[in-house]
Amino acid sequence: MSPSPAGPPPSDGLLSATRRNLRELAHGLSHASHPPTPLFAGSPRRWLRLLPYAAVVALAAVFVPVTIQVLADDYAVPGGLAGALGVGQAAPLLMLAHRPLQAWWIVFTADVLGALVLLGRGPEEPGTIWPWTPPAVVAYLFVLLALALRESRRTVIGVWLVTGTAGLLLYLVAPGRSGGTGVLLFVLGGVVLVIGAAVRERGEAQRRLVEQETISEAERAQRTLLEERTRIARELHDVVAHHMSVITVQADSAPYRVGGLSDEARAEFASIAAGARESLTEMRRLLSVLRSDGTRGELAPQPGLDRVQQLVEATVRAGLPAELSLAADVAEAVERGGVPQTVDLSAYRIVQEALANVVRHAPGARTRVSVTAREGHLTVLVVNGRPEKPGSSLETSGTGHGLVGMRERVRLTGGTLDTGPLPDGGFRVAARLPLPPPQPPRHP
Structure with missing residues (x-):
């Protein structure tokens, strides 16, 4: 009897799970989890629909000139290069309203390039910090907030890990120049992502609650409609049953009230009475189903x-x-x-x-x-x-x-x-x- 094959070692299972998680993170970083529609796009209020656009325009109008000025004055970056880096690090803020993931890719790349440019400029200027400049840190936090409000949890975690990895690698390249902004951005970014994700999940929970309340109200209205129709059917049965009973009595008593009837006429009256009794039987069977709740009030005469x-x-x-x-x-x-x-x-x-x-x-x-x-x-x-x-x-x-x-x-x-x-x-x-x-x- 051959021994049963042994299962894969635990290390293989851990490696496959790690590879699977990395693939999911890479997919989240490369594919947006929402359509390119801004926040509040479905709001009935026009000012609320325009609010995201006004916010991103204001952010870009503030951070583009500030970033360029800080790079040129505090870090002695030449004017043309400072302008290119400032636009790359701040202009994508205009995309936060509808494409925050694509904006993050541009800002993140521009921030890394800016850190490498500052590293190649020589010794650190007194009073400056590296690898991330102060405007870059603040603008990056706004990008992370937009991501947390729009993207899935998998994408948010991937962005946070990539941010921390980039800060760690830049620190290993020049540990003597690091001013701690890599760790600061990693910590602040995590806090902003958690806050944004909590706000987004709360909004989704409220939206689902409103949808459920709408469905419940529609179900209550439909149930009320069905109950009213059932009640009308009961009352209608009582009305029709009364007339059918009269028809039955009249058809049964016609041969005794009207003299000189032929056999065909008597048979016709008998057929009418039999049909009326059969209809009454079917209607009483239907009424027993409609009144299956056991109430007895419906048996009382109907008002008028x-x-x-x-x-x-x-x-x-x-x-x-x-x-x-x-x-x-x-x-x-x-x-x-x-x-x-x-x-x-x-x-x-x-x-x-x-x-x-x-x-x-x-x-x-x-x-x-x-x-x-x-x-x-x-x-x-x-x-x-x-x-x-x-x-x-x-x-x-x-x-x-x-x-x-x-x-x-x-x-x-x-x-x-x-x-x-x-x-x-x-x-x-x-x-x-x-x-x-x-x-x-x-x-x-």
Whole structure:
């Protein structure tokens, strides 16, 4: 039996992990992790979108002349060479708004070249520091801050390590001339990168939170819409089931009420009664599913316009000054059954929800409820004034779910709904529900 092959030595695993991490760092340093769009590009405020551009222009306008002057005066660099180095070290600040990684490559290269140029200029001038000049250190920190706000963590770590490596190599080249700015830039750069990354991650967390809140609000609105539709379906079932029961009874009793019917007519009435009973069975099965929450309140008779007066009186007792104007023809139509039950129930629910909104959002406001029938339509109008005491609203912000339920009920009947605030600070709800054409009187 041959011995099983031994696994790779631990050193090979460590080397492969190191090579993989180095490849990832190199990829992060050569590929930006975001599109070339500036900060606040999606902000609705114009001044906020222009702020990054104004900031980088101000930085470049300050650091380009300062860097050139420091190189020429303090380090005795010739004017042309000082100008080239100053532009290379400070002009890329203009790119920080949209391409900070590319700007870092230019600034980093120019800073290293500047350190080598200063090294070749001979002995160090009194009062000067090396390898990084003071303007170069400050400008470099702004570059690191822009990187931390835009780039990924892998890119930020790679930039920090490259910065420290460059400072270490320059120190090894001329340890006697190093003024400690290599270590200073490495430490300050790490602090700036950590702060920038923390700010960026906090902003991303807030953005994700806003997105989640938006999704949750949309889900709540959709759930409310589905619940309202389910409730309407229950009420619609009750209305249709009543009429189907009447059809069944009439079809079953027709052969006994009407004499002289032929066998074909009796069979036709029997077929109608059987079809109605089958439809009732299916609808009761559907109702059992819709009412699977175990509530029993839905089994009560559904309200209508005949109970609007009681609804308004209950609202008045709750402290809301409300008055009702119910046209005589509407009351008469309700009594004789001239208003379809879906319209009757929808009108009641609209008044109920409108009064509830007034109680919640405008307590003490004078409210007028008007129900009229004209030109084949039932018009329900609920208008309230401004609250009795401004700022006394029981709910500071509404979800709009009540208006969703109103629209669903109006859509069910084929009517229209108009809602909105009034110039005096009140609110208006107007529903127009269609009525069937009047039937001609039937003579015995």
